[in-house]
Amino acid sequence: MKQLLTIALILMASYTFAQLKPVAYKDGTQNLKGFSIAPSKKNLKKAGILILPAWKGIDKHSKIVAEDLSKLGYFAFIADIYGEGNYPTDNSSAGQKAGYYKKNVNEYQQRIKLAMQELIKAGADPAKIAVIGYCFGGTGALEAARMNFPVQGVVSFHGGLSRDATRTIQPIQPKVLVLHGADDPSVPAAQVLSFQQEMRDAKADWQMVYYANAVHAFTEPEAGNDNSKGAAYNELAAKRSWEHMKLFLNELFAQ
Template sequence: MNTKLTIVLSLIVSTSFAQLKPVSYQDKDQKLSGLSIIPAKPGTGKTGILILPAWKGIDDHAKKVAEELSKTGYYAFIADIYGEGHYPTDNKSAAEQSGFYKKNYKIYQERIRLALQQLIKSGANPNEIVVIGYCFGGTGAIEAARANFPVKGVVSFHGGLGKDPERASDSAIKPAVLVLHGADDPSVPPAQVLAFEDEMRKAKADWQLIAYANAVHAFTEPAAGNDNSKGAAYNEKADKRSWEHFLLFLKELTSH
């Protein structure tokens, strides 16, 4: 191939596709390592999306989501909730680690807040931020709303909705809330859904909950397999529908 043509093609590729880059930041003495991606062609509003990953921490699914968002002009940052030296290696350790943060929700909220700072530092408009999360990260997205972080909205993909009943539930929630839920998710029983709906009403939130038929936990993740009897399984229809509902939510809330 002609040398000049090779150089031109290389420049086109390098300027057309953004890449995830590691970002080191701190929570006191704990080192955190997130991933940032800056779109090659930012949208007019420079909207930023904070991605909270599932219970095993930053994974291929979270990376794929960030890359897809970047292609359409969104800034994205994948949060590191656990921190270096504390990453789960199997389901047992993932359950223990995520359980700690669910119980100690203020620590979880602080890790989310620190990640939001990194998203804004990357160039995202601080007035055009949305938080999304998957599974454990979906729980985190709801916690961002409960903390009333200065974001336009939050989106929970098959996340847990419960909280300690002793926590106050009558304070106003300002961010818009979208919950994308598997109708047959055994991890989120009907009683938890009803309690969440009651919480949102008391908080006078702008909220939506969309339940997808025949979908269980982790319905957006192909790696979960397709056996609903295991309680976690991929559902292609629910995956596609939830993504479209998410994009509609973004369009409604932001100037992108």
């Protein structure tokens, strides 16, 4: 009995009870409000994951992802891309606001950089950062790779893959993992092929995993389960993509 108590105390000592904390920061005069969480177990590597939410901004799903990453031993920070007073209220406004940042990519990149700084301030090692994103956020994760932000790797979950054809393709240093619904109508086959050629031209270390019977937003339970709508939750694809991400992160931070 005493031995079991000792083991229990050791296990408890290795864990903290991490909680999501709101973090106020700024882009010029624009107020931003992200969320930070520390590892819920000791992590000497101090690796950090920046989370870029889907098109409606910080939501329940992104918070669950942050908490799950904390349980895996990572620092996590959820970026606020839109800023206070600019949050979408429905699909139409979300499409307009996300579209703005896709066109004004420099502003999107700036918001990602600022959030990354907050992740580092929270305790993450600046040499051990990865960026993951969902849908619109997946597009942002790829932008972090295209601009060679100081990160080890990026992960896009059912994200947009397009790039302005006038932009110069530069060698990409961060490793790239794209987790993609095989039946996603939001990403035409031509866009997929163009992206893959971009990765080859950039001499990137890239991977792309397809999930059968999965459309857009396959990680989002609130998307429903009707594939005919073009966006739907797929439990199997969600679980598989999470495991693929974990494997990728383990590789990034192995040393």
